[in-house]
Amino acid sequence: EDQVTQSPEALRLQEGESSSLNCSYTVSGLRGLFWYRQDPGKGPEFLFTLYSAGEEKEKERLKATLTKKESFLHITAPKPEDSATYLCAVDRAGTALIFGKGTTLSVSS
């Protein structure tokens, strides 16, 4: 069965304290892996798409990486405005996205 698991469920960081979020997946026919940010009361906001193992993408303090079994979202020197829920989703051929439950990140100053 196709599955997406994110860890940890919640993460508290001090401003400037770098860390990583994990997304492990078991999917047949993977077309791509997506990272989204979701703020309370809002829809998911697109961050990255990764298509093949070894691929990396960066945006400001965020870097996403992909292996054959998992993806990491690295957050370097986070700021309080990075506080949000980060969602991982996989795109399978011919179907819509499968989402993980998300990691809720809290960054305090």
Place this chain on the structure above:
Amino acid sequence: SAVISQKPSRDICQRGTSLTIQCQVDSQVTMMFWYRQQPGQSLTLIATANQGSEATYESGFVIDKFPISRPNLTFSTLTVSNMSPEDSSIYLCSVEDGGGYTFGSGTRLTVV
């Protein structure tokens, strides 16, 4: 990227009533997706809506409970029928957009 306008943003409804959620896209799209996000849970696909054909529902979701309309390539509605407190969730529409997926801002539904 596509811009989606989703209405209403939130509502509080009495059990046994129905609510229709609208999504308007600023460009023509082939497929629109409807998701449910229950408290503390991930997004779960309800159905895929193609213009001119019946929506395709995922396991556990039925047309009588969640009827969907897709009258043209820029608009869709999802109705939550005969609501119960268990239907309290965030409902989101989404479109495939240049290799990615864009989401509406969501409708937070509370059933009392």
